[in-house]
Amino acid sequence: MLSFKRFTAKARLYSLFGLCLAAVLIASLAAPAHSSAQGAADGKVRFVHGVAGAPDVDIYLDGQLAASALSFGTATRFLKVPTGTRALAVTVSGNQQPIFQGNVPIGVDFGYTVVIQGTPNALEVGLYEDDLAPTRPGHIRFGAIHAVKDAPPVDVIQVIGTTEFPLAQGLAYGQPYGTVDIPLSGGDLVVVPAGAPISSTLARINQLPLAAGTYNTIVVLGSGPSAALLPLSEPVESNAPANSALVSFVHASAEAPAVDIYVNDVLAAVNVPFGVGLPHIWLPAGEAKIVVRAAGSSAESEPALTAETTLPSGIAATVVISGALNGLTATVYPDNISPLAADQARVRLINALNSEIAFISLDNGTVIQSSQASGIELRKGAFSAEIGIFGAELGLGTTLALSGGVLHNFILAGTSSAPELIYVAASLSEQLGSAVAVDAAAPPAAATALPPDLVMAPTATPIVGAIPTVAPVLIPTVPVGIPTVAPPVAQQPTPTPFGATGITGIVDTDPGVNLKIREYPRTDAKTLALAPSRTLLRIEGVRGPARLPNEPVPAATATLDPQGARLEDIWVFVAWELPDGGKITGWTKAEFLIVTDARGRRVLSPAEMLAFPQVPENEFGEISSSLATPVPPDTKLIIATVNVDPGVNLQMRRTPDIAAESLALLPLGTQLVVLEKTEVESRGGLVGEPSSLTWLYVRFTSDSGTLTGWVNSQFVVLTRDGRPFSLDDVPTATEIRVGGLQGSPSVAPPPPATQTITATIDKVDPGANLHLRRNPDASSESLALIPSGTQLPVLGRNGPGTWLQVEYNGVRGWINASFVSVTRGGRAFKIAEIANVTDEPDTAEATATPAF
Known part of the structure; x- marks a missing residue:
């Protein structure tokens, strides 16, 4: 029996999990949807066969042939298809008896990729959205689909020399993943187990051909432990x-x-x-x-x-x-x-x-x-x-x-x-x-x-x-032959005067993790703003020597010495342009940015960055925007905290329906204000349908705008005033409101309330450190060492209350509750009243930890 899944991907495998070798580059060309002869808009859909060992298939939409004898590891081009709900049927090639039937919703906002996935004995069909909106000149967009049913999550990383750029982290089977736009560059694509170092490479594609202005979906496909890679390259639309x-x-x-x-x-x-x-x-x-x-x-x-x-x-x-x-x-x-x-x-x-x-x-x-x-x-x-x-x-x-x-x-x-x-x-x-x-092909034996x-x-x-x-x-040409690429020779580039440089940086952090913009180039300096992942910043220059108030600005300063310089040591002065015409300026670390020069080339080496214009280290950052002042949240509001796996995003939809338009992808930990709820009818056990039939109408507010929409209650934890809140007590909607946005809200967890629950590390020896771990387990990976005396915002607990989920320097993880005091508003706070954000049984004892 086949099942049907609908996934959203707006949100490399020469050998994945140490197995078979496979790579095919599929490409096609995009254009905006247009009207058909009947006046209805057309959508775009393509098909991928992703199950090794399954027979070739024929695919029909509304009874018309869409793909014939589609075999494992192949894909069709995009087809023009009338928008609306289309009837999908899949048969073994040459056989008229359907092995799968279902409905496919086709819209005009995205392209759609239908993937035959699962296992040979239990096929599934996934529907993924393709974001074909224009990119910046010289840039490229990446997305990823994990279509191997029994394979573990993976990370997809671009490697240029010795520098690593994550493209997808924690990519799991059938889960949506956001896209990333980066400057076009060469290098290799590497697949590793989720969270593993590059030395644990499972698969590697050396020097994949890529073109600017394309959306490249990396499809991991196969069956059981076997897997292969299918890169799909689709040009995006044009702005002009x-x-x-x-x-x-x-x-x-x-x-x-x-x-x-x-x-x-x-x-x-x-x-x-x-x-x-x-x-x-x-x-x-x-x-x-x-x-x-x-x-x-x-x-x-x-x-x-x-x-x-x-x-x-x-x-x-x-x-x-x-x-x-x-x-x-x-x-x-x-x-x-x-x-x-x-x-x-x-x-x-x-x-x-x-x-x-x-x-x-x-x-x-x-x-x-x-x-x-x-x-x-x-x-x-x-x-x-x-x-x-x-x-x-x-x-x-x-x-x-x-x-x-x-x-x-x-x-x-x-x-x-x-x-x-x-x-x-x-x-x-x-x-x-x-x-x-095409005539039917015999099913492969393996x-x-x-x-x-x-x-x-x-x-x-x-x-x-x-x-x-x-x-x-x-074309008239000047042929001179292709020279052999020699190792680069270190040179001292001519520096550029401080001012309008044309240099940009894209915040390169995990989804939901913000980058701190500081008043001065020091880690203990005041944080002026939090820039969400993928925010575009203008780079004014790198940290240079301090300048006295009356000292003239030089036309060009001497290039800083790159000898021994490391990317993690370089501070850059940035400007964040906001929708109201104002901006935030300040300092941040270059290691957290994807940096491109005025010609759109990726800047990788510390020597190149140190040739940027210099900004005096005593130049302070400032805020000149009305949008930069957050409104403290009301602690009496019902709060829904997104509770999904790391790297997975929750859809906020315009109406309470899994087929409704997606307004935003909400990462783990995002906090939403709950306004009301509604119940919907089941779609009959459609695979991919949430188990909960209750949808919540929610509001998300950031410094730059407000977003309203619907989320399924299965994927959030409800609290009010820091305490668990029952779904039954959420007001029921008398009419179905339609979600939308005002301004340009950036989806990232909002600032904590003024009455934040705080964990203070005060039960370790002076000078000792406490491990921040990936999971609530003493044997789990250590993400950081937190010094004694550090105060941390508490985001949740495990079932027994023995571990607390916290955030430290922008990284979420777990600390052992035995080594901290928990307070709220300066008073001792009961761990049992902290929301359980795990699947563990809720067995925490209702006693407060002493606050010293």
């Missing part, structure tokens, strides 16, 4: 499509190593090896300087290719990098994106092998020639194909499944003795019924490992408009 062009880059030079590609000095793609065609991405229209360098080279290194061209607005084009190692060229091939029927395929062949005319001969008698710049159109279908060059013998044959509504670009590359056909596709009108029906190399699968995107049918344009 009327002033942009869609461009795909293809590496077609067999002699050249992997490359990085820059457009107008902004990094556009990294780690692109021979044989890979990237999805179309949005680039600004107008003059474009394309620079190609060996992958991993610095932006100042000698380019292998410099080319200039013009990208007209509203067009799509494929840029093919080909030629000999010391004579690379870049050729622009306009893509014919004129309207195309949903059952018609458009096929175009590009010969990057030589200057002769190449052809693809299909078994239905159709011949596609490289001299046909616009390609040809034919009815969708599966064909046996022979690829050749007139007057030469290549001996290259293959089978092509040509879906309808798609521009299929084939690039002949490699050498005459070892030709290779590169495939890049763009969806023009691909929809239900566009898929090609889990099948995918090829151990990265394979670029067809890209796809809905594109609107047309371009003239013209011959390819050869």
Whole structure:
């Protein structure tokens, strides 16, 4: 019996858990939803087969074929689907008897990924949302899906040199996870057990090809202990499509190593090896300087290719990098994106092998020639194909499944003795019924490992408009060959004067953990504000020598000595712009920021940071915003504290329904004001449906706005005035209110009330430290050592009251209650009256700890 799950992901596995080797790169191209002929808006949905050992499947929506013979480790492109509730049916390929039936809600705000997951004997279907909103130029978005039923939680980490950047932490099966936007950069992707060091690597992808302006979902899939990795790359929408062009880059030079590609000095793609065609991405229209360098080279290194061209607005084009190692060229091939029927395929062949005319001969008698710049159109279908060059013998044959509504670009590359056909596709009108029906495949006898190399699968995107049918344009180039990447030589960069630097930092903390902005560059300085994870800050400079009040500001100061400098020792002066036009300035540690320079390049080394403009260390931070003054909470209010696993977020929805629009992802420990409750009808035991039928209408208030919406009562702990509160006593709603937001509320736990429950570490020897542990267990991992005399806000307790959950320096953990005194308002407070935030039986004794 199959079950259906709905998950939200707005919120790498060459060998996961030490098992099979697998990686496939799936890519397609995004465009905003549009209206269908009936006037209803269209949504976007794609399908992934994630269960090793399960048979190939056919997938139907509303009785129309959406995917045929989908096998383990493969995914479809996005299809245009009318919004609303669509009937989903999954069958074994070639069999009409459904093995799963259910309803899929499709909206216009997101793309949707339907994953066949679970185990071969107990399949499940997960529905995940894809956030395709625009990113900043030169940036990339990551999301993650854990679809291996019996595998433990994992962390996904980007490693650049010796620096680690967590992308997903505590990623568990079937759990939603937030997205992260970061500057595009190379490096490796590593999977480790949740909370483990990088030395415990379970899987590693070295140098994954990535393009700026894409949303990359990392899908962990498989069955039982076996697992594989499927990276899905989907271009995001454009902020200004009327002033942009869609461009795909293809590496077609067999002699050249992997490359990085820059457009107008902004990094556009990294780690692109021979044989890979990237999805179309949005680039600004107008003059474009394309620079190609060996992958991993610095932006100042000698380019292998410099080319200039013009990208007209509203067009799509494929840029093919080909030629000999010391004579690379870049050729622009306009893509014919004129309207195309949903059952018609458009096929175009590009010969990057030589200057002769190449052809693809299909078994239905159709011949596609490289001299046909616009390609040809034919009815969708599966064909046996022979690829050749007139007057030469290549001996290259293959089978092509040509879906309808798609521009299929084939690039002949490699050498005459070892030709290779590169495939890049763009969806023009691909929809239900566009898929090609394929004969059923026999169920695999056991889990099948995918090829151990990265394979670029067809890209796809809905594109609107047309371009003239013209011959390819050869870009003037300055070929100088790709140099060998030598170890970087330490240099002293020229410093920039203090002022508008263009340098930015994104707060890089765990979801729900805030970064302190301090008045001076000291850990004991006054905290002016708490910046939530992923907040964008402007970096004014690094800490420099103190300056007297009347001392003039130098145009440029000497670069600080980077000898022996460590990232954790560097303080930066930042500005946090707020919605009311005001800002907060102050000091914070560079180690908690993802730093990029004015050109959008990631800044990693202490030497580069110390070349930033210097801000005198006696420059104090200040607040100049009315939004920065929090309103103390009313202790008589009913408080709901989010109680989910670490790294998991709770959905706040617009109405009390698991299919309703998600307004926010609330991390563990977020506190909400409860206004009223309502009961809903069961959906019949739908997998993923909360066990509680009670929903709470809640309010979240931060310094920058207010958010109201509905959360399920199963995932919160209720208190009032610091004491447990019964769900039965919450007022019942007389009408269903619709959630919404005012301002730009940042979702992070609000400041504690004035009558905070406090634990004082006063029962250890002077000079001794108390362990802050990950779980309420003496054998659990130690997160920090807390000095004697420290006072900590208490967030909850375990069942017996022997352990207290606290926060120390922004880190949540557990301390042994035997070594502390618990007070509230300066008076002794009963541990039993602290909310039990665990699943343990509530057995705490109602006695107060003495306060000394």
